[in-house]
Amino acid sequence: MSRSRELPHSLVQRSQIVIAAAEGRSNKSISEEFKLCEETIGLWRGRWLEGHQELEKLAGKRKQLYRSICTLLADAPRPGSPCTVTAEQVCQLIALACETPPAPLTHWTRNDLVREAIKRQIVEQISASTIGRILKEGDLKPHRNKYWLNHTVADEARFRQEVRDVCKLYHQATELHEQGVHVVSTDEKTGIQALEPIHPTWPMKAGTPEATEFEYKRHGTQTLIANFKVATGQVISPTIGDTRTEDDFVAHIRATVDTAPQDRWIFITDQLNTHKSEGLVNTVAELCGIEDDLGVKGESGILHNMDSRAAFLQDTSHRIHFVYTPKHCSWLNQVEMWFGILSRRLLKRGRFASTDELKKRIFEFIEFFNRILAKPFRWTYIGKPLMA
Secondary structure, three states: OOOOOOOOHHHHHHHHHHHHHHOOOOHHHHHHHHOOOHHHHHHHHHHHHHHHHHHHOOOOOHHHHHHHHHHHOOOOOOOOOOOOOOHHHHHHHHHHHOOOOOOOOOOOOHHHHHHHHHHOOOOOOOOHHHHHHHHHHOOOOOOOOOOOOOOOOOOHHHHHHHHHHHHHHHHHHHHHHHOOEEEEEEEEEEEEEEEEEOOOOEOOEOOEOOEOOOOEEEEEEEEEEEEEEOOOOOEEEEEEEOOOOHHHHHHHHHHHHOOOOOOEEEEEEOOOHHHHOHHHHHHHHHHOOOOOOOOEOOOEOOOOOHHHHHHHHOOOOOOEEEEEOOOOOHHHOHHHHHHHHHHHHHHOOOOOOOHHHHHHHHHHHHHHHHHHHOOOOOOOOOOOOOOO
């Protein structure tokens, strides 16, 4: 709480006062640091001493403890004008806030609720701040939303088995690596923008973080196809280009396998169409020395449709085969976690004057990552349902 950037300043400051007091500092010393009178420091020190024994009973109950600390360090209730909104009106206002607003509105603001409440004669007059307090007490946040996924798995047993298969591979990756089998997590990161801020960045100094101007020039985008080697945590044989077509992915797989052409390869990918393409089937058949008739795309044989092609690519008897994460399970693909590292460490604050410079900097970061930072992710999930 003492380091929070979201809590009210008063709560952050009072948390800092309590910590300073716990360190044995005097009220005078703390008051000089926070530029508050000693009486104020004594007030919050005393408030904490009065309530800390109750807080100790909540040890281990993180959420309850957090709420209790907020209550303890909050301002005491203050006298004011009597409430003019009845309990019945509060219920009606909460019900209104839970309705879908009339078009063209997509969500309620406090001022929208004021107008609608008066229009419906729920109240004769009400302020936006009163609406805000009612929403806060009801823990309603109409200004916010979050995504949710409607679970539409056709075959639950098959879905869970696919998840377990991927997790099992992750746990076996080190053993397979010692046997000369490469388990790699592969995916594309598309639309990486080469952005160049128009104005210079002001460097950090004491008390002030680095300052970056928001205006920038766009110099195009690039697509990165990366392999995250599960056993070592390294990124191998990356491909960067303008597109992510079927040919791009096939060329990437071929280049990856060419780094160890006699070894076994297991690629973990998502369900993208280009990961089950005709070109990929032909390439895997060629690299594995399979001379069987593959059929004709859209007509017959292995190439007939996406399902038949996927079945061929997943055949574990092949020296090169693919394992697909279930639909809506991109979080299972470890390379997605590495993409997050790339974004935070390079792309978020990078300055790129061209796509060539962007490509060069990505390759440089991958080399640095493999040399300094690379280590396998500690994968603890084993495929059991996260929720009942």
